Amino acid sequence: MPPISSDPSRRLLLGALSLTSLAITLSLPMQAHAQAKTKVAAIYTVPFEQQWAGRIHKALKAAEARGEIEYKASENVSNADYERVMREYATAGNQLIVGEAFGVETAARKVAKDFPKVGFLMGSSLKPVAPNFSTFDNFIQEPAYLTGMIAGGLTKTNKIGMVGGNPIPEVNRLMNAFMAGAKEINPKVEFSVTFINSWFDPPKAKEAAFAMIDKGADVLYAERFGVSDAAKEKGKLSIGNVANTQAQYPDTVVASALWNMEPSIDRAIKLVKEGAFKGEDYGIYSMMKYKGSELAPLGTFEKKVPADLIAKVQAKEKAIVAGSFTVKVDDSQPKSTAK
Template sequence: MTRRRIFTGHLLATSLAIAASLGWSGAALAQAKLKVAAVYTVPFEQQWVSRIHTALKAAEARGEIEYKATENVANADYERVMREYATAGNQLIVGEAFAVEGAARKVAKDFPKTAFLMGSSGKPQAPNFSVFDNYIQEPAYLTGMIAGGMTKTGKIGLVGGFPIPEVNRLMHAFMAGAKEVNPKAEFTVTFINSWFDPPKAKEATFAMIDKGADVLYAERFGVSDAAKEKGKLAIGNVINTQPQYPATVVASALWDMSPTIALALKNVKAGSFKAEDYGPYSMMKHKGSSLSPLGTFEAKVPADLKAKVKAKEADILAGKFTVKVDDSQPKSTAK
């Protein structure tokens, strides 16, 4: 036996002895990093998915997980990709199941020891299918207050993807906030029936502007582009796009998936992951959502309006004011 082999054998034995003294098994050492995979039907940069992807990339950068993800997965391929990731031994699979609910839940049933955390309008499915969505109706209400105070025509436009609960509740909260500040505000609501079609969203926005809307709620990409071209204002959603539109986007309701992802990873590591609703961890009290800084609009938003918004934000955080959750499809009120 060579000296190198003798040395290597001693080193391995020493390492195992240290691990044993600390209560670590070989399996535990091998599982130091969780294997996590994500399946997305849209590009990484799409607002909603970007929040999940960013939180998982941050966990990867901290050395907590091994992360693999696939973007732009067609609905017809979603089940196959999920199944491949589960078969490959990933311990946690994340994604959005809105248009592929049945397929996603079927895969979860077939892999009961794998943890699934999916954006969904449905309920958790025992034992391993947890759900979440963007419960950011609180900052959406605050941005509505800003919109109501900034409109000069009293006409506000809202452009959304699909009229599903996750979109509907944000629009209703936004409109309620606007009405608190401006009871006479009128709204035009349009859905483009796509999660990622900036040109279509842009055209819908132009139509609203032609009818007098001077503040636009940008639930989808493309709205702020139209507002910029026409010299109107926009309110962002999920991510802060003011750096790209410094003279257009007044404020945004921001979503941070970090608290949700951190809890899911903690539960998987502890072996305590179960079917539950992670949605509440997107709320302001858990730092899962927030109102963006006014930034370039700090001096342009009236002081009294800023004071009203700040007071309402404080009431929300203190539990003195609850933003109503209305998942029904919002309707236009403009004449």
């Protein structure tokens, strides 16, 4: 064993190094705590593949991939089971719970009240509640208006079929915006509107679309999955909603109004990390100004849509983002105008 140095300066150096090592060791738990990932859970009443849930799931998976959160999710949860699942996630230490309060508003808000230190970000038509119940909505009526313009310019029969899930404000406003956009380009266009009263029933949506095609519709608004399948089989065109499915239907889906949940999800995660999450309305973060929605690229239809129509759509898009044109939010149930 080498002798201990009698050099005073060396002894001071060794002492300083020991104190530095001790400080680093003591700080490790604090650093680990500061860098701990935020625990987030999501609850969906539909499968992950359903477009609405899918967009939220996508944004949360992206945050997980970046290493920001620990993410757990449950799909196909029935309304009767929703409160139990919410409570289990809250009790398990999740700091943020994301989901949908439609149909379970009373239960969801009751759970949030019982866990005031947990942040809740829930899809809802109603208002947020202090201190911890925030709401969001798919306010993507702006790109829906733009897709309507495209549909109005492409129809040759002047008949457009529209298949929706349920006639609630979140669906109605998108369909009404689409219809207004189509009418701007083509005042002669007529609409057939049907609701399948389900959030995920592709076969039923497909049959509804077939009926519209039989009545002359050559462009279909696919608010639900299944509509584009009918359009593909019959050689008609379709317009997508919430998610871009052109890759699956390259000769059928002309354009889509995309919903991007990343601005809302990323904001909620940031506030939870900062201890600043509170009950507020996240609806505006789904609008084009915040990149919460957009018109999907025309892709395979880029050279198939007339240049003058594209120019009109692009001009309207710029006006929307600049704030010089506002797409009306109309939550009333849309009606058929076709004779």
